[in-house]
Structure formats: structure tokens, C-alpha cells
Amino acid sequence: MSKAIGMVEYKTVSAGVTAADAMVKTSEISIIEAQTVCPGKYIVIISGDLSAVNAAVETAKTLQGTHLINSFVLGNPHESIFPAIYGATTIEDVSALGIMETYDATSIIVAADEAAKTAIVDLIELRVARGMCGKSYLMLTGEVAAVEAAIERAKSVAAEGGMYLDSSVIAHPDAQIRDAIL
Numbered sequence: 001m002s003k004a005i006g007m008v009e010y011k012t013v014s015a016g017v018t019a020a021d022a023m024v025k026t027s028e029i030s031i032i033e034a035q036t037v038c039p040g041k042y043i044v045i046i047s048g049d050l051s052a053v054n055a056a057v058e059t060a061k062t063l064q065g066t067h068l069i070n071s072f073v074l075g076n077p078h079e080s081i082f083p084a085i086y087g088a089t090t091i092e093d094v095s096a097l098g099i100m101e102t103y104d105a106t107s108i109i110v111a112a113d114e115a116a117k118t119a120i121v122d123l124i125e126l127r128v129a130r131g132m133c134g135k136s137y138l139m140l141t142g143e144v145a146a147v148e149a150a151i152e153r154a155k156s157v158a159a160e161g162g163m164y165l166d167s168s169v170i171a172h173p174d175a176q177i178r179d180a181i182l
Contacts, residue, residue, distance in 0.1 A: 009069040015064040085128065114153050
């Protein structure tokens with residue numbers, strides 16, 4: 001069985017909750033997050049076997065397509081995606097810090113997966129639209145060149161859908177910044 005992650009993002013809470021219910025009734029998946037995010041949108045992030053995640057996301061898209069903002073299914077996501085979403089990543093040191101923001105919730109996870117697969121980096125956090133007026137961000141660390149390559153890849157992925165907002169790479173961030181983010 002291949003592990004997969006999928007997500008749907010809706011304009012309304014009612015469409016999102018209805019879609020989430022249909023997703024769990026369609027296939028054997030686990031809900032990672034199902035919640036309202038700013039500004040009154042609703043996101044559902046699921047995991048499970050690739051075929052089950054595909055079926056659940058397709059059901060949600062079909063059932064509530066008029067209110068759908070975006071969706072994705074990632075087969076074989078990078079292993080650092082899940083701890084970064086949960087905020088459970090353990091990082092010892094920050095050589096360089098990469099930060100990237102998007103206008104929506106779905107594109108940040110796809111961009112983070114691509115970034116983590118592009119270079120040897122550690123995802124620190126994926127903030128998926130909570131308290132950000134619908135925007136999302138990722139933070140990652142590694143050697144300076146690796147972080148630069150990962151952020152460039154993430155930028156290009158988010159830009160394809162028009163969702164890229166901003167990014168930066170900080171070489172050797174000050175200890176106060178490291179302490180604040182770790």
C-alpha cells in the first residue's frame with residue numbers, strides 16, 4: 001500500500017463539512033485536519049492508501065464542485081510533510097532558513113512536498129491558512145544552497161497556479177530567530 005495525502009479547500013463551511021462527510025463514507029481514509037480557516041473557508045486534509053485518497057477527493061470534488069477552491073492528491077509524499085503539518089518536527093539546528101507564503105491552503109502542501117524532494121532540507125512547519133486570512137506558509141532548513149534550491153522549486157510550483165506570494169532565504173539566522181521558530 002502506498003501512503004498518500006489529499007486535500008480539498010472550499011469557499012463555504014457548509015460545502016466543506018458536507019464534502020468531508022462524503023469523503024470518509026467513500027473510502028477508508030483518515031482525516032488529518034477538517035476545519036474552518038480564515039476567511040471562512042473550509043479545508044479537509046486526508047491520508048491513506050493512494051486509491052482511497054483519490055476516490056475520496058474525487059467524490060468531494062463532484063459533490064461540492066461549485067464551492068471548490070482547489071484540491072490535490074499526492075502519492076508517496078515526502079516523509080517530513082506529516083510532522084510539519086502537525087507541528088511536531090524536531091530540528092536541532094538551523095544553518096539556513098527558507099520561508100515561502102502562498103495565497104491559498106492547498107498549494108503550500110504541494111510546494112512543500114516538491115521542496116523536500118528537491119534538496120536535502122528539513123521541513124520545520126507548514127501553516128495551512130490558520131490565522132492567516134487564507135494564506136499559508138512553509139518554513140524549512142538545511143545548508144544554504146539546499147534551502148535556496150528547495151525554495152526556488154517551491155516557488156515555481158506555487159506560481160504555476162498563481163498562488164505564490166513571497167519567499168526569502170536567510171543564511172545563518174540569528175539565535176533569537178532560531179529560538180523563536182524552533
